Amino acid sequence: xxxxxxxxxxxxxxxxxxxxxxxxxxxxxxxxxxxxxxxxxxxxxxxxxxxxxxxxxxxxxxxxxxxxxxxxxxxxxxxxxxxxxxxxxxxxxxxxxxxxxxxxxxxxxxxxxxxxxxxxxxxxxxxxxxxxxxxxxxxxxxxxxxxxxxxxxxxxxxxxxxxxxxxxxxxxxxxxxxxxxxxxxxxxxxxxxxxxxxxxxxxxxxxxxxxxxxxxxxxxxxxxxxxxxxxxxxxxxxxxxxxxxxxxxxxxxxx
Amino acid sequence: xxxxxxxxxxxxxxxxxxxxxxxxxxxxxxxxxxxxxxxxxxxxxxxxxxxxxxxxxxxxxxxxxxxxxxxxxxxxxxxxxxxxxxxxxxxxxxxxxxxxxxxxxxxxxxxxxxxxxxxxxxxxxxxxxxxxxxxxxxxxxxxxxxxxxxxxxxxxxxxxxxxxxxxxxxxxxxxxxxxxxxxxxxxxxxxxxxxxxxxxxxxxxxxxxxxxxxxxxxxxxxxxxxxxxxxxxxxxxxxxxxxxxxxxxxxxxxxxxxxxxxxxxxxxxxxxxxxxxxxxxxxxxxxxxxxxxxxxxxxxxxxxx
Numbered sequence: 001x002x003x004x005x006x007x008x009x010x011x012x013x014x015x016x017x018x019x020x021x022x023x024x025x026x027x028x029x030x031x032x033x034x035x036x037x038x039x040x041x042x043x044x045x046x047x048x049x050x051x052x053x054x055x056x057x058x059x060x061x062x063x064x065x066x067x068x069x070x071x072x073x074x075x076x077x078x079x080x081x082x083x084x085x086x087x088x089x090x091x092x093x094x095x096x097x098x099x100x101x102x103x104x105x106x107x108x109x110x111x112x113x114x115x116x117x118x119x120x121x122x123x124x125x126x127x128x129x130x131x132x133x134x135x136x137x138x139x140x141x142x143x144x145x146x147x148x149x150x151x152x153x154x155x156x157x158x159x160x161x162x163x164x165x166x167x168x169x170x171x172x173x174x175x176x177x178x179x180x181x182x183x184x185x186x187x188x189x190x191x192x193x194x195x196x197x198x199x200x201x202x203x204x205x206x207x208x209x210x211x212x213x214x215x216x217x218x219x220x221x222x223x224x225x226x227x228x229x230x231x232x233x234x235x236x237x238x239x240x241x242x243x244x245x246x247x248x249x250x251x252x253x254x255x
Numbered sequence: 256x257x258x259x260x261x262x263x264x265x266x267x268x269x270x271x272x273x274x275x276x277x278x279x280x281x282x283x284x285x286x287x288x289x290x291x292x293x294x295x296x297x298x299x300x301x302x303x304x305x306x307x308x309x310x311x312x313x314x315x316x317x318x319x320x321x322x323x324x325x326x327x328x329x330x331x332x333x334x335x336x337x338x339x340x341x342x343x344x345x346x347x348x349x350x351x352x353x354x355x356x357x358x359x360x361x362x363x364x365x366x367x368x369x370x371x372x373x374x375x376x377x378x379x380x381x382x383x384x385x386x387x388x389x390x391x392x393x394x395x396x397x398x399x400x401x402x403x404x405x406x407x408x409x410x411x412x413x414x415x416x417x418x419x420x421x422x423x424x425x426x427x428x429x430x431x432x433x434x435x436x437x438x439x440x441x442x443x444x445x446x447x448x449x450x451x452x453x454x455x456x457x458x459x460x461x462x463x464x465x466x467x468x469x470x471x472x473x474x475x476x477x478x479x480x481x482x483x484x485x486x487x488x489x490x491x492x493x494x495x496x497x498x499x500x501x502x503x504x505x506x507x508x509x510x511x512x513x514x515x516x517x518x519x520x521x522x523x524x525x526x527x528x529x530x531x532x533x534x535x536x537x538x539x540x541x542x543x544x545x546x547x548x549x550x551x552x553x554x555x556x557x558x559x560x
Binding site: 002006007009010014017018084088090093094096097100101250254 | 272306309310311312313328331332333334335337339341342343344345346347348349350354357358359361362363364386402
């Protein structure tokens with residue numbers, strides 16, 4: 001455990017002056033800014049009073065976040081984290097230090113977990129801010145602060161985050177396993193493009209790692225959402241991939 | 256008193272890449288407290304051997320003993336006593352020199368004061384708080400050495416440590432390496448293609464060529480094994496070279512007009528002089544030197560070829 005904590009503390013230090021740290025803020029901000037601008041442009045058709053305005057608004061932001069931004073964000077962040085080791089030929093140094101190799105994978109995995117968690121919190125926070133800003137432009141929409149359904153919105157965000165664990169486990173593995181950043185980014189882009197088709201299927205959408213976060217709130221009837229199945233796939237699948245990644249790292253040859 | 260005489264000991268260490276046998280049944284014996292110069296031309300198998308010693312790649316055959324104990328990648332704890340610099344230093348350009356050391360310090364769980372000590376020892380204290388992306392190649396190399404020294408290792412493995420250093424830096428490095436065994440009890444395993452450098456610091460030498468060890472022993476043993484060199488100056492060096500080769504002498508050029516001939520002593524020099532005179536070649540220089548490491552190295556590798 002102490003090895004893992006040492007490796008994790010080093011991961012935090014290595015974030016200094018990197019794009020990775022800025023992306024935590026930028027990605028959620030961009031999604032919400034785009035939604036706010038969209039409402040400004042086309043808000044005339046939406047500004048009638050909606051008793052579930054916050055849920056509608058939150059679901060819209062979360063849709064953009066989970067379908068497009070989150071998978072691309074995970075792809076980019078994992079690729080950057082992996083590349084910081086590959087590009088600087090760090091493995092030959094790290095693997096000659098008195099730490100078990102699995103601890104490096106576990107630390108990277110945890111760091112990505114933290115980054116995505118913080119971004120998810122920012123996404124939630126910015127949703128409230130952009131909703132409030134929209135309300136200032138269209139006061140009749142019902143996006144008042146006292147009408148915020150905190151638990152529902154937080155619950156949606158939390159479920160989407162937990163459903164992303166398999167996705168980022170896969171990307172952590174890919175980015176650390178393959179030296180080329182093209183493999184990391186290319187795999188993520190292909191997966192996202194495929195997800196645009198898979199997401200239309202209620203059956204396959206709840207099995208495909210890149211659409212799991214969206215499927216936690218996407219069903220027409222919320223009661224139809226196979227939440228247990230999604231969570232099981234994400235959490236158990238994520239754990240299996242992470243364990244495999246740790247095992248694989250112990251076998252790695254640094255030629 | 257240590258329970259082992261050799262801090263590194265390998266037995267028939269072998270590693271292939273496809274059909275190429277990069278390291279072929281290498282038996283290394285690195286005495287405790289020595290500076291061991293590991294010599295070989297490019298592609299001889301030096302870096303592959305070092306990577307196996309550090310567990311970065313697995314041998315296909317053979318055994319490694321470090322500190323008298325069998326070494327596999329499973330007993331990585333042994334690296335607490337090892338410092339290493341393999342090829343180019345592994346540095347994070349977005350961090351300062353000090354922060355790069357802090358990364359390794361945390362992983363080693365070493366005391367904080369070690370950072371200042373190693374910065375001082377590689378003369379980087381003044382630039383410690385600058386970003387590494389602004390460092391020159393020599394500064395990066397010195398920081399790489401500092402990383403290798405950070406945990407106060409008992410065994411220091413250096414792969415081409417003087418790469419990128421200016422003459423003053425090389426001189427400092429030489430002094431530092433030479434002093435490590437006596438001052439800090441560190442055994443140094445040093446791979447280099449700079450034969451002159453190795454000659455000035457090493458107490459023991461291993462020569463690897465085409466994956467095989469062709470010599471191993473102390474520097475004195477190495478010098479004793481090889482023949483003196485006759486430096487020969489004449490007016491027709493090309494003709495003379497051909498004549499001597501035809502006569503069975505081992506002749507080579509060193510990029511200068513003269514010839515270098517392996518001899519057994521003064522009588523050979525006289526004989527060569529006579530042979531050339533009979534062919535109307537005018538000899539104006541004949542002097543015999545003990546071979547330096549470069550001569551020895553070339554003698555060995557040419558013999559193998």
